[in-house]
């Protein structure tokens with residue numbers, strides 16, 4: 001399998017950015033294409049919530065050329081998934097691949113990663129995490145910062161240029177926040193929050209921080225709106241949204257309902273974390289098509305996440321679903337667990353949607369097409385249809401009746417390149433760089 005895929009690896013490496021900013025939904029030209037035909041026993045249409053049997057998915061130049069019952073084209077490399085259910089690659093809209101909090105060392109506090117680990121170490125952790133995300137079926141991740149001094153940009157470029165295997169990455173660069181960010185600093189050492197955040201306390205500072213992020217390779221802007229008791233106003237948030245312009249979306253971490261309202265009214269694309277949100281906020285988000293990335297943490301995932309806290313999160317998620325707030329999957333994992341990969345820990349977050357009583361068909365949408373819209377890649381990713389990127393995974397059972405089967409991804413293709421086949425990860429380093 002490894003040898004067979006070697007020729008196809010070039011496809012991914014040719015997809016790197018050719019211009020200063022190449023959004024993830026605009027593909028640069030592809031060379032050396034080759035044709036792949038996937039014999040799919042069942043194809044899951046996540047939009048319709050239905051399954052079609054015995055289809056052939058033709059992949060050319062990294063994209064889906066057709067899905068039909070017609071036989072594979074002559075000369076195509078055929079991949080047999082006739083015993084599997086095939087669906088679009090999963091999307092995690094809230095990852096932190098350049099951060100690993102270790103409870104025994106730092107009580108899950110972000111602060112210690114920043115203090116103890118240089119950016120290079122954070123990038124190396126990210127390389128490992130990226131691979132496991134792909135292995136677990138995530139073909140797109142939106143990485144929301146806390147990656148030292150732009151380790152996330154290095155990771156994104158590493159994937160795009162073919163140095164390392166990983167999902168398509170939309171990275172936030174440095175988080176923009178009012179003074180202090182998410183740390184409690186002490187006055188003799190105010191620099192201790194460097195370089196995780198840009199502290200920005202006026203509209204001009206916010207604009208400049210957005211520009212710095214764009215310059216250093218961010219593909220989304222992340223605001224921490226209200227971690228301190230001085231919070232970003234609607235006008236502050238709007239300044240970031242305006243500066244980010246039509247190309248980059250803005251994601252808002254919120255701790256309070258007031259902060260969330262300012263963020264929604266200021267025009268952000270997504271609200272991160274659901275705990276503080278009241279019904280009026282959830283309703284306003286529905287009206288304005290602002291996606292909620294709920295991040296309900298499993299019990300004992302982070303220090304202090306009790307069964308009661310989890311239950312509260314699940315209840316809130318139920319409420320958001322009932323109101324009709326648009327939802328996108330995002331796990332917000334930084335925690336480390338011996339014996340588990342980042343990809344597996346991310347998939348654990350599936351359970352909160354199950355516990356909230358959300359039907360499997362909607363959970364699938366939340367993890368694919370909805371998440372694609374939330375992060376802005378829906379023009380190319382999130383569903384299986386002609387013209388979309390060939391981001392394709394396979395599972396052993398019907399995810400519409402057994403959503404837990406998503407934990408058993410046996411096959412992963414991203415941009416037409418096979419990264420996992422028959423349950424085994426496969427990847428070869430680039431022989432020609434993507435730019």
Ligand SMILES: [Zn+2]
Nearest residue numbers: 094096144332
């Ligand atoms: Zn986070």
